[in-house]
Amino acid sequence: MTTDSEADESDGTEIERLDKEYVFGTWSFQSEVSPTEVTHAEGVRFTDADGNEFIDLSSQLMCSNLGHSADAVADAVADQMRDAAYVAPGYTTEARAKLGEKLAEITPGDLSKTFFSTSGTEAVEAAIKIARFYTGNHKIVSRYRSYHGATYGSISVTGDPRRLAAEPGIPGTIKAPDPYAYGSTLDPMESVEYIDEMLELEGDTVAAVLVEPIVGSNGILVPPPEYLPRLKEIAHDHGALLIVDEVMSGFGRTGEWFGADVFGVEPDIMTMAKGLTGAYQPLGATVVTDDIAVHFEDEMFCHGHTYSGHPAAVAAGLAAVETYQEENLIERASEVGEYLGERVDALAERHPSVGEARGVGLFRGIELTKREDERVPFGERADKISKGSTVVDEVSATAYDHGTYVANMINTLILAPPLTITEAEIDQAVEALDAALEVSDDAMEE
Numbered sequence: 001m002t003t004d005s006e007a008d009e010s011d012g013t014e015i016e017r018l019d020k021e022y023v024f025g026t027w028s029f030q031s032e033v034s035p036t037e038v039t040h041a042e043g044v045r046f047t048d049a050d051g052n053e054f055i056d057l058s059s060q061l062m063c064s065n066l067g068h069s070a071d072a073v074a075d076a077v078a079d080q081m082r083d084a085a086y087v088a089p090g091y092t093t094e095a096r097a098k099l100g101e102k103l104a105e106i107t108p109g110d111l112s113k114t115f116f117s118t119s120g121t122e123a124v125e126a127a128i129k130i131a132r133f134y135t136g137n138h139k140i141v142s143r144y145r146s147y148h149g150a151t152y153g154s155i156s157v158t159g160d161p162r163r164l165a166a167e168p169g170i171p172g173t174i175k176a177p178d179p180y181a182y183g184s185t186l187d188p189m190e191s192v193e194y195i196d197e198m199l200e201l202e203g204d205t206v207a208a209v210l211v212e213p214i215v216g217s218n219g220i221l222v223p224p225p226e227y228l229p230r231l232k233e234i235a236h237d238h239g240a241l242l243i244v245d246e247v248m249s250g251f252g253r254t255g256e257w258f259g260a261d262v263f264g265v266e267p268d269i270m271t272m273a274k275g276l277t278g279a280y281q282p283l284g285a286t287v288v289t290d291d292i293a294v295h296f297e298d299e300m301f302c303h304g305h306t307y308s309g310h311p312a313a314v315a316a317g318l319a320a321v322e323t324y325q326e327e328n329l330i331e332r333a334s335e336v337g338e339y340l341g342e343r344v345d346a347l348a349e350r351h352p353s354v355g356e357a358r359g360v361g362l363f364r365g366i367e368l369t370k371r372e373d374e375r376v377p378f379g380e381r382a383d384k385i386s387k388g389s390t391v392v393d394e395v396s397a398t399a400y401d402h403g404t405y406v407a408n409m410i411n412t413l414i415l416a417p418p419l420t421i422t423e424a425e426i427d428q429a430v431e432a433l434d435a436a437l438e439v440s441d442d443a444m445e446e
């Protein structure tokens with residue numbers, strides 16, 4: 001605890017001190033938490049309490065897809081809160097019904113009926129329960145390099161090290177290898193055939209295979225084009241559903257509405273949150289196919305929340321989807337994403353510590369190596385749950401000193417700017433990354 005008399009300038013602003021004292025920092029050793037007070041955000045930029053301005057190259061937590069000035073969304077929320085701030089889920093509002101209809105329109109295939117929640121993790125919890133109810137099986141196969149949320153079911157199906165503290169977790173969760181060409185011994189297409197064998201050996205008792213179509217926080221892993229179609233075939237051959245977790249990859253991030261669209265795959269269940277409202281309100285959604293929806297006509301849909309379909313949240317969702325459509329932001333993400341890709345490839349050429357630059361659209365990763373022309377990560381998976389900073393943390397910190405916020409995890413910088421970013425803003429951010437990657441270049445082994 002810090003008393004007022006002990007506090008000095010180096011402890012930050014009064015708000016930052018209060019926050020550190022009274023509020024938990026997430027996924028952190030509390031002694032290492034150092035919150036920055038944000039006083040304003042506009043376009044692709046945000047400003048701290050000292051007046052420093054930053055380009056938001058990661059859309060905060062890869063969620064502010066519309067940037068920080070989507071007035072139509074802010075207005076829709078304010079109007080809804082004045083009209084009817086809250087009604088119970090047994091009632092409906094215009095925005096809830098219309099957003100359900102919109103999601104059926106923009107999602108692939110037969111996905112048609114939505115359960116609304118308030119976060120990505122709740123969207124995944126609902127998907128797990130629905131798959132179990134529908135198939136009568138309880139096992140869920142997911143992958144090691146994945147993140148699906150912090151609540152008990154979702155953290156149990158998560159593969160990354162954040163799961164370990166929550167173990168043993170819920171029963172029936174099984175982990176599979178990843179399509180991770182950079183650091184795994186299995187070729188991506190071998191890894192998918194391994195999942196076929198896993199389902200076979202489980203005796204066809206699996207309810208669902210759950211994957212991020214393009215892995216997000218675990219390093220922007222893009223599988224080969226044939227991977228996801230083959231995974232769906234494998235799941236169905238064994239009586240399991242394919243759940244695609246689009247919480248991070250959805251809403252234009254990849255240059256398509258959803259990551260599954262990049263591969264032309266129609267999943268059985270899709271989860272989404274983040275970009276669904278452009279982060280203007282907390283909203284999660286779990287969308288299922290007609291067949292699954294029909295199953296619950298005469299079987300109880302045994303799930304719900306007080307805030308399922310919260311009027312302000314669905315008002316934000318509807319206005320956000322309309323904004324993506326009216327401003328052609330999905331197409332825009334694809335075009336500007338090409339440019340970001342070119343600029344990132346050029347960085348990779350220039351900096352020996354870049355082991356691989358990968359991604360699609362405005363969803364890109366820069367993975368570091370400590371040995372030139374080899375793929376030797378600076379960071380290990382265990383670093384995610386250890387004290388202290390890693391080389392990739394120092395790269396992010398240096399980019400921040402140069403006016404660009406870029407998220408990272410383990411050994412990879414995560415570039416996922418708002419879909420509204422301009423080429424000039426990309427140039428400015430890339431300049432900061434260029435300076436920051438000197439840090440990893442200097443940290444390389446001889």
Ligand SMILES: Cc1ncc(COP(=O)(O)O)c(C=O)c1O
Pocket residue numbers: 119120121122124147148149150212216217245246247248249273274
């Ligand atoms: C793919 C994926 N699923 C689920 C979640 C959990 O979402 P939330 O933090 O809104 O619960 C995340 C969060 O980053 C995610 O990236």
